[in-house]
Amino acid sequence: MNDYSREQLIIFSFSDAWVFLNRYCCIIMSTRILTPAVRCLNYHGTETVNIISMRCRNVLKRFSSSFVQPKRPTLKSDGSKTSFVPGREDPKLFSSEYIPPLVRPEWHRNKLKYRLERMDCLRRRNVVNIPEFYPGSILAVTVYDPHAAGQKSRFVGRCLYRDGFGLGCKFLLRNIVEGEGIEIVYQLYSPVMLKYEVLRLEKWLDTDLRYLRDADPDYCTISFDMPAEAPLPPTEELPVFKGKVKMKKFELWNFNYHKAWPRPYNAYLEEYFVEEDFMEQKVMQEKRGHGHLQYDICKHYDTRQMKEEITKEMKLNQKRIEAVDKKIS
Amino acid sequence: MPRGFAHGNVFRKLGGHQRRLKLLKILVNALIKNERIETTFTKAHETQKYIHRLIDIAKQSTNDAYTKDMVGYWADDDSNKRKLFSVLVPRFAEHSGKYTRIAMLPTWHIKDIDDHKKMAVLELKGNPLPPLPVKEDNPHTLQNVLITAAKNDWKAAKNIQSESSN
Numbered sequence: 001m002n003d004y005s006r007e008q009l010i011i012f013s014f015s016d017a018w019v020f021l022n023r024y025c026c027i028i029m030s031t032r033i034l035t036p037a038v039r040c041l042n043y044h045g046t047e048t049v050n051i052i053s054m055r056c057r058n059v060l061k062r063f064s065s066s067f068v069q070p071k072r073p074t075l076k077s078d079g080s081k082t083s084f085v086p087g088r089e090d091p092k093l094f095s096s097e098y099i100p101p102l103v104r105p106e107w108h109r110n111k112l113k114y115r116l117e118r119m120d121c122l123r124r125r126n127v128v129n130i131p132e133f134y135p136g137s138i139l140a141v142t143v144y145d146p147h148a149a150g151q152k153s154r155f156v157g158r159c160l161y162r163d164g165f166g167l168g169c170k171f172l173l174r175n176i177v178e179g180e181g182i183e184i185v186y187q188l189y190s191p192v193m194l195k196y197e198v199l200r201l202e203k204w205l206d207t208d209l210r211y212l213r214d215a216d217p218d219y220c221t222i223s224f225d226m227p228a229e230a231p232l233p234p235t236e237e238l239p240v241f242k243g244k245v246k247m248k249k250f251e252l253w254n255f256n257y258h259k260a261w262p263r264p265y266n267a268y269l270e271e272y273f274v275e276e277d278f279m280e281q282k283v284m285q286e287k288r289g290h291g292h293l294q295y296d297i298c299k300h301y302d303t304r305q306m307k308e309e310i311t312k313e314m315k316l317n318q319k320r321i322e323a324v325d326k327k328i329s
Numbered sequence: 330m331p332r333g334f335a336h337g338n339v340f341r342k343l344g345g346h347q348r349r350l351k352l353l354k355i356l357v358n359a360l361i362k363n364e365r366i367e368t369t370f371t372k373a374h375e376t377q378k379y380i381h382r383l384i385d386i387a388k389q390s391t392n393d394a395y396t397k398d399m400v401g402y403w404a405d406d407d408s409n410k411r412k413l414f415s416v417l418v419p420r421f422a423e424h425s426g427k428y429t430r431i432a433m434l435p436t437w438h439i440k441d442i443d444d445h446k447k448m449a450v451l452e453l454k455g456n457p458l459p460p461l462p463v464k465e466d467n468p469h470t471l472q473n474v475l476i477t478a479a480k481n482d483w484k485a486a487k488n489i490q491s492e493s494s495n
Contacts (some may be wrong), residue, residue: 104339292346295402297382299340 084234091132092125093314094307096162097169097188102301117166118310119317124167124189126321130196135159136204136241138222139173141186142195152194155184156224160209174212176221181213199228204241205265214253215245215267244268250277261290340378341371353379354403360429361409361417365452370433373451377429379403380453384421384428387413420455429453432463 084090098121100114124130133139138158145153157173160183164170169188174181186193199222212219232238245267247253257269258281270278285291293299343349356376359366368376383403386396404410421428430452437446450461466473 286347292350295350295399297386297399297403298378 085237087237088132088234089311090234091130092122092318093311095121095130095132097121097165098310098314099165099303099306101165114166115313118314119321121166121189122314122317123321128193128196130188131198133159133196133198133201134203135161135171135207135209136202137198138200138202138226139171140197140199140226140228141173141193143186144192144194154224156199156222156226157182157184158209158212158220158222160212161207172210174220176217181217181220197228198231199226201229201232201238202241203238206262206267208260208262208264209266210255211247211257211260211264211267212245214255214257215247219245241266256284258285259289261293263291341375343372343375349375354405357383357403358405358409360451360453361404361412362406364456365450365458367434367448367450370431370447370449373431373449376451377427377431380429381427383413384417387418388421390414390418417453424454427454430461430463432461 098118100109100111103109136159138156140154140156142152142154144151155173155175157175160172160174162169162171167189170185171188172183172185174183176182243266247257247267247269257264257267270281341349343352352372353376356366356368356372357379360376360380366373383399386399389396400410400413404413417428432450432452434448434450437444437448439446452458452461468474468477
C-alpha cells in the first residue's frame with residue numbers, strides 16, 4: 001500500500017544529551033571523541049547523528065567561534081497520563097491491524113465481524129501488554145515452548161513487516177545468529193506469546209522491509225543481550241528513518257526488488273548499475289512492474305478517515321469490557 | 330453479478346495496465362471538459378468509477394501530497410483542474426455518491442466486419458446541455474410512493490438517534 005503519510009524530517013530530541021545535525025562539525029569530529037557507550041550506524045549519504053559528551057563542547061568552541069548552543073528541548077507534557085501526539089496514540093485504541101482489509105465488491109464486507117474481532121483484540125491487549133512498534137524496530141519476544149528449559153524461549157530480531165487484520169495479525173522477526181539468517185513469523189494475538197519488549201523503536205518510510213535479506217547484514221545482526229534503549233514518551237513525535245540501505249550485488253538478489261510495489265525508498269537499488277543495465281531495469285519496471293498502481297485511484301485503499309471512527313469505537317469497547325468485568329466480579 | 334466480475338475482479342482489462350490508464354485519463358479529461366461524451370459501454374462504465382473517485386478526492390480539498398499527485402495526473406490541463414475545483418466540487422457538494430449517468434445508444438452495426446459496438450453516452454449530472462431522453466422511474470406509482478415514504482421514515486429515525494447520542 002503506497003504510504004502517503006510521509007512526515008517531515010523531525011529534529012532528533014533527546015532529553016539527556018543535546019544533539020545537533022551540523023554537517024560541518026560532524027566532518028571535523030573524529031571517532032575517538034565519541035564515547036563507546038554511544039554508537040550510531042552511519043547511514044550512507046545522509047545526515048549523521050552524534051551524541052557528544054562534555055569534553056567535546058570545548059573542542060567545538062575552538063572550531064566554531066560563532067556557535068550558539070541550541071535551546072534545551074521542552075517536552076510537550078501536559079502532566080496528564082493520557083496525552084498523546086497525533087501520530088502516536090495508545091496502541092489499544094488504534095493500531096494498524098484494526099483497519100479492515102480491502103474486500104471487493106463492497107457487499108462482501110462484513111462490518112459486524114470486524115467490530116467483534118476488534119473487541120476480541122482489546123480483550124487480549126488488556127491481558128498482555130502489546131507495545132507500539134513499526135516495521136524496522138527491534139523486538140524481543142518470549143514465547144511459550146513446552147520443550148524448552150523453563151517452558152519459555154526468547155527471540156530477538158528486527159521486524160520486517162506487519163500483516164493481517166485483527167486476531168490474525170502477524171509480524172516477521174529476522175536475525176542473523178552465528179552467521180545463519182533466521183526469520184520467524186509470530187502471531188500478535190496468539191496465547192502462546194507471553195511478553196513483548198521493544199528494544200529499539202524505529203519507524204522506516206517503507207512498511208515492507210524484506211529487501212533487508214539482500215542488504216548489508218549489519219542491519220539484521222542483533223545480539224540477544226542487547227539492552228532496551230530509553231523509551232520515547234508518547235508526547236514526542238517519533239522521527240522517521242529516511243536513510244538508504246546498502247544492498248549486495250545485483251547477481252546475489254533473491255528477488256527483483258525493482259518490481260516490488262510500493263517501490264522501496266529506504267534502499268539504494270540502482271547505485272551499482274551501469275547506465276545500459278539501468279535502462280534495461282527501467283523497461284522491466286514499466287512492463288512487468290507495478291508502477292501503474294501509483295496513479296490507479298480506484299485501486300488505492302483510502303484509510304485516512306477510518307482512524308477517528310476506530311478510536312471512538314475502541315473507547316466504547318473498553319468501557320463495555322470494564323462494565324462486564326465488574327458484573328462478573 | 331455479471332459474468333467475469335466474479336472473484337472480486339471489479340475492473341476490466343482494456344488492453345493492458347499502462348494502456349488502460351492512458352485511455353481512462355483521456356476519457357476523464359474529455360468528460361470534465363465537455364460534460365457529455367459518447368463511447369462504448371465498457372469504457373463509459375470504467376470512467377464512471379474513476380470520475381467518482383476523482384471528485385471524492387477533490388471534495389476533501391486538503392493540501393496533501395496525495396491529492397496533488399492524483400489531481401495533477403488525472404486532470405491534465407490547467408483549465409480542467411480549475412474546472413474541477415471551482416465548478417464541479419461546489420456542484421456536487423451535497424450530492425453524495427454517483428455523479429454521472431449512462432444512457433445506452435443503439436448499437437453500431439458495421440457491415441464488412443462482424444462488429445457490433447455497444448455505444449453509450451456518459452454525462453455528469455447537473456450539466457447545462459439539453460437533457461437526455463432517459464426514462465426515469467415514475468414517482469407516482471404505488472410502489473415508488475411507499476418506497477420514498479419508507480426512506481424518509483428511516484432517515485428521520487436515524488436523525489433522532491444521532492441527535493440523542495450527541
